[in-house]
Amino acid sequence: MEDNHHHxxxxxxxxxxxxxxxxxxxxxxxxxxxxxxxxxxxxAAEYVEGILKGDRxxxxxxVTLVESLLPEHHAIAQEVIEKCLPYTGNSIRVGITGVPxxxxxxxxxxxxxxxxxxxxxxxxxxxxxxxxxxxxxILGDKTRMEALSVTKNAFIRPSPSAGSLGGVAxxxxxxxxxxxxxxxxxxFVETVGVGQSETAMHSMVDFFLxxxxxxxxxxxxxxxxxxxxxxxxxxxxxxxGNNVEKAQLAKAQFQNALHLFPLPESxxxxxxxxxxxxxxxxxxxxxxxxxxxxxFTKANGYFDYKRRQQSKYWxxxxxxxxxxxxxxxxEEVQKRMAAYETLVxxxxxxxxxxxxxxxxxxxxL
Amino acid sequence: MEDNHHHxxxxxxxxxxxxxxxxxxxxxxxxxxxxxxxxxxxxAAEYVEGILKGDRxxxxxxVTLVESLLPEHHAIAQEVIEKCLPYTGNSIRVGITGVPxxxxxxxxxxxxxxxxxxxxxxxxxxxxxxxxxxxxxILGDKTRMEALSVTKNAFIRPSPSAGSLGGVAxxxxxxxxxxxxxxxxxxFVETVGVGQSETAMHSMVDFFLxxxxxxxxxxxxxxxxxxxxxxxxxxxxxxxGNNVEKAQLAKAQFQNALHLFPLPESxxxxxxxxxxxxxxxxxxxxxxxxxxxxxFTKANGYFDYKRRQQSKYWxxxxxxxxxxxxxxxxEEVQKRMAAYETLVxxxxxxxxxxxxxxxxxxxxL
Numbered sequence: 001m002e003d004n005h006h007h008x009x010x011x012x013x014x015x016x017x018x019x020x021x022x023x024x025x026x027x028x029x030x031x032x033x034x035x036x037x038x039x040x041x042x043x044a045a046e047y048v049e050g051i052l053k054g055d056r057x058x059x060x061x062x063v064t065l066v067e068s069l070l071p072e073h074h075a076i077a078q079e080v081i082e083k084c085l086p087y088t089g090n091s092i093r094v095g096i097t098g099v100p101x102x103x104x105x106x107x108x109x110x111x112x113x114x115x116x117x118x119x120x121x122x123x124x125x126x127x128x129x130x131x132x133x134x135x136x137x138i139l140g141d142k143t144r145m146e147a148l149s150v151t152k153n154a155f156i157r158p159s160p161s162a163g164s165l166g167g168v169a170x171x172x173x174x175x176x177x178x179x180x181x182x183x184x185x186x187x188f189v190e191t192v193g194v195g196q197s198e199t200a201m202h203s204m205v206d207f208f209l210x211x212x213x214x215x216x217x218x219x220x221x222x223x224x225x226x227x228x229x230x231x232x233x234x235x236x237x238x239x240x241g242n243n244v245e246k247a248q249l250a251k252a253q254f255q256n257a258l259h260l261f262p263l264p265e266s267x268x269x270x271x272x273x274x275x276x277x278x279x280x281x282x283x284x285x286x287x288x289x290x291x292x293x294x295x296f297t298k299a300n301g302y303f304d305y306k307r308r309q310q311s312k313y314w315x316x317x318x319x320x321x322x323x324x325x326x327x328x329x330x331e332e333v334q335k336r337m338a339a340y341e342t343l344v345x346x347x348x349x350x351x352x353x354x355x356x357x358x359x360x361x362x363x364x365l
Numbered sequence: 366m367e368d369n370h371h372h373x374x375x376x377x378x379x380x381x382x383x384x385x386x387x388x389x390x391x392x393x394x395x396x397x398x399x400x401x402x403x404x405x406x407x408x409a410a411e412y413v414e415g416i417l418k419g420d421r422x423x424x425x426x427x428v429t430l431v432e433s434l435l436p437e438h439h440a441i442a443q444e445v446i447e448k449c450l451p452y453t454g455n456s457i458r459v460g461i462t463g464v465p466x467x468x469x470x471x472x473x474x475x476x477x478x479x480x481x482x483x484x485x486x487x488x489x490x491x492x493x494x495x496x497x498x499x500x501x502x503i504l505g506d507k508t509r510m511e512a513l514s515v516t517k518n519a520f521i522r523p524s525p526s527a528g529s530l531g532g533v534a535x536x537x538x539x540x541x542x543x544x545x546x547x548x549x550x551x552x553f554v555e556t557v558g559v560g561q562s563e564t565a566m567h568s569m570v571d572f573f574l575x576x577x578x579x580x581x582x583x584x585x586x587x588x589x590x591x592x593x594x595x596x597x598x599x600x601x602x603x604x605x606g607n608n609v610e611k612a613q614l615a616k617a618q619f620q621n622a623l624h625l626f627p628l629p630e631s632x633x634x635x636x637x638x639x640x641x642x643x644x645x646x647x648x649x650x651x652x653x654x655x656x657x658x659x660x661f662t663k664a665n666g667y668f669d670y671k672r673r674q675q676s677k678y679w680x681x682x683x684x685x686x687x688x689x690x691x692x693x694x695x696e697e698v699q700k701r702m703a704a705y706e707t708l709v710x711x712x713x714x715x716x717x718x719x720x721x722x723x724x725x726x727x728x729x730l
Contacts, residue, residue: 318720351679
């Protein structure tokens, strides 16, 4: 962050990790480690023009603008997004998650290359608040998607590396707008199946794909409870070699389990299949699952309904996040928070009394 | 509500539905339909003294005070709760949910009578915001718990019938404090498995019991997704007559399904069994599931950890609810909300721009 602010003060603009440039990238997470180059500043109109022309370098800079923490960047970013809005919405947005080790990167590479081969334009974005805690950003390591990253029709962008989950997710959602305006018809949003990022992802994609591994409970410890119920489709990856039998069994187990769940709002019964991203087996089968879902939900009207709900969700989310932030980030409130937490912990004050005392104090400021 | 306010203006105090009085109750949901009788007003100290003595009538009036919407009632209610706090916490809190038709009332009656027979003192509370929408309150109809309601050691209280889910849940949680101070060692919190009430319930009970029926998907349409993953235990009810085989099958299916889920934070593997509340079969088996869980989590420290987390959760919940309420209930904000929703719906403005415009307006007030 320090480093970043330093650059900003020098009014240099950080150019995100554009793995399409073909320039070797450090495997690092932290975008602030990348070299900072001076660039011409564009007007909102110039950004929009470039994006609509599909200029990848301008798109990349616009995404950087969206990710910027500077207020002056915020204003122009919003203007660019507003102007791009009319040209968006005509894509398929797929959320992809799974525990580390499930083979997300290999899968995204395999499916991505397949789709680009069919003439699709694919943008791969990520939600990974953990990256700011230098835990290792997903998509951060270009070498993990060697083939896809040099594919002309693919645009890969690591997770914005700043702020709360809400903030990171908001930036990802705004980047979707820019990518769609730039003509990308397929959007992947990747996240790691270990946190609340999935809920955020679920609120911005059309189809939620869970990449699973063969095996039961023990192997799944990593994944957060509740995520399986968000999935519109599950694929058991690494179904190859002497793992095939285990994978087929897992497929049957998941199918039975999903039958015990109520049908999702979409009316679509979540599908389960197997694939091998590494051996490139049944990758098209997974994609068929997605396109079947899209056709199904467009037919019953759920597709548009969900997108409208998502827009409203984000409006309310943003409002709620703002309201909380201004309360919890208030220094005077923070000074008193711990004391009340202790009282509540020791059963010396009810949660409600403590809350009301803090609120009364906040309102008195 | 109208009716209610009328009474309040007459400064009469509504006496909740105390099914222990043995007085015939209307099967109705709506407490405001019950006759309103004048009562002596107690001081906080008198309430506390009565509660600690286990005076059921005073307990009932104290709960009514907690449920009251009147500010002047709020202050004294909080004082009573604070004074009761030191005498609370030594109970087992069990959340019970299931879709309408799963047989919750019959089950609660059977288990309740069993526990009271063993000398336990049982308080049955409910979270059911739908009651205010005159959808039919759970526990509202005394005739559904004939035997239990006349049991000396049982205290049954229908869902408070006012306000948001957060408000209703808060009152239920505060009522738990009063009931524990009154010497009730076992608390049931009932809710219907159709809404977010389960999340609220989950945040105030030690053990989450899901009452399920034999059968797959179709029969479970009623239950909300995600609820099954909250369960510490599932019992397949109505395992009697020619339903036994189906129930046994369902038990096996649920057990297999649960194995696919990661272990909950408690380290406890959710149990599944069968019972028949109607035929009174294996009701004690269900209770053993609960007591085993309590022993297990008290041994590994999760029991206390969870209760402390719940207290904090409610402190933050209350703060967040207040912050939202003051924004969304602001008339000026409300006037503008719909217009921005439309803009967002028609893709004419991003969710984020709309949110910020509303917030700027709110802050300018």
